[in-house]
Amino acid sequence: MTPPFDPSDPIGIDDLLTEDEKAIREAVRTRCEAVVAPHIADWFETGHIPARELAKEFGDLGVLGMHLTGYGCAGMSAVEYGLACLELEAADSGLRSLVSVQGSLAMYAIWKFGSEEQKERWLPSMAAGESLGCFGLTEPDHGSDPAGMRTRARKDGGDWVLDGRKMWITNGSVADVAVVWAQTDDGVRGFVVPTDAPGFSAPEITHKLSLRASVTSELVLDGVRLPEDAVLPGVRGLKGPLSCLNEARYGIVWGAMGAARSAFESALAYAKNREQFGKPIAAFQLTQQKLADMAVELAKGQLLALHLGRRKDAERLRPEQVSVGKLNNVREALEICRTARTILGANGISLEYPVIRHAANLESVLTYEGTVEMHTLVLGQALTGHAAFRG
Known part of the structure; x- marks a missing residue:
């Protein structure tokens, strides 16, 4: 039997996930709904986040350095880590940044390049969220x-x-x-x-x-x-920090789709309930075009993230391919948020809805871990053999 159409998964991407992957996604989503969702608008408005308390929450859940092995780390797959990043950023990009910097930058650098003493000193407490x-x-x-x-x-x-x-x-x-x-x-x-x-x-x-x-x-x-x-004994030169950045960029490929999903779901629900000229605005052709375009780009971005995650788990993922994911998914996520804002009209700029918060956050995500220009030129060099950003 052909399954019914699911507006939250229009092309059936869940069929490509294992039960363990779905369970991890659900666990992170549930924790975010419990400890982040009720407060995130206020945290954004006041410019404050209880970082240490949240680190302990997510250390308890096992997502800090979750793709690393040993030293109290969960040793999960790249896809499982990516799904966690998606759910974290669906809550807020700042939350995914906290977890990403902790696990994919600071912890990864020590885990990959540190001495045994450095690893024993820091990684267990960082995985538990006791040290940031x-x-x-x-x-x-x-x-x-x-x-x-x-x-x-x-x-x-x-x-x-x-x-x-x-x-x-x-x-x-x-x-x-x-x-x-x-x-x-x-x-x-x-x-x-x-x-x-x-x-x-x-x-x-x-x-x-x-x-x-x-x-x-x-x-x-x-x-x-x-x-x-x-000193970290295991590396010299820029390949050290750049390899760490590649780990973090991989998480962003997934995370950006979380922000986009949150904005899309908000716009879809709003369009079904908001009435103008005697019917829901979801019944108008131009609104449906916006929703369809957002759904298509969201699905494409999720498929790209999953494909790169499978390649990473198979140890076949190249840095240029991560650049493709970061370049495309953040750019499209930002466009989805901007389009969602137009569907919500004036309500789209209110923190009662997540849309403008995600859009504002993604302006930073577009720049950090490599700007649009740099990822474009990384891909350009891979395609042509010419390094346009070097003299």
Whole structure:
């Protein structure tokens, strides 16, 4: 028998998921509905999020570093992690950012490149949400070109001394540990920096109109002295931080579709109930065109995310393919949110509905972890063999 049409899954993507994958998706969705949904509009409006409390909630659920193995991490698949990111971002991009920075940037860097001592010291408490981490790469004058970073680490006897600034750092002012990338005489190196180290400070960035339910900070390193074993021993050069960013970008491929789904569902429900000229606006052709276009792009983006997730689980996923996913899915998610806003009319700018919040957040997601321009040129280089963003 042909199953009935499901407006929440119009092309039947659930048929491609295992029961375990569906169960993880449902567990994250349920937790978000319980601990995030009742408060998220207020958190966004006030520019405050209880990051440490939420970290413990999601540590208890097992989603912090869930795609890593050992050290208290859940060891789940890339697809399962992606589905978790989708549900987290359906709640709010700031929430997915908290989890993504914790697991795919800070924890992944230590797990992939750290010493055994560094892993034992930090990963179990980070997986449990008892310790928060941040990832210091972007600088005030160096975003898309991290090779130009000015943060410097120099040897002084048996110690390292770090000086510099990092900018737009998620979790920065609430973190217990920062993974900081700096220039050294031997190239770019990563350092595990306890945030209570003398000379380290993380003033919070305020006056944001996007990602308001997220802690964003500057990192200031003023003669921060660290022992010799603070350096990540497993990598030298930019391949270290760039491989971490690729992990985070993969989560965004899924997460953006969560924000888009939330906006689409809100618009669909609104269109069925809002009456004008004696009938629901869902009965008008132009509204149906908007809903159909949104549904098609949402389904295509979810299929792309799932395909890339299966490739990642098969260890066949290339960085250029992650760029395709990040470029397409965030761009289309933002367009879905903007179209949903038009269906809601004036109500679309109210925090009583999630649409304008998702749209504002996605303006940041469009830029971070690689701008549209950079992912376009990454794909352009892969297609043509010419690196247009280098001299």
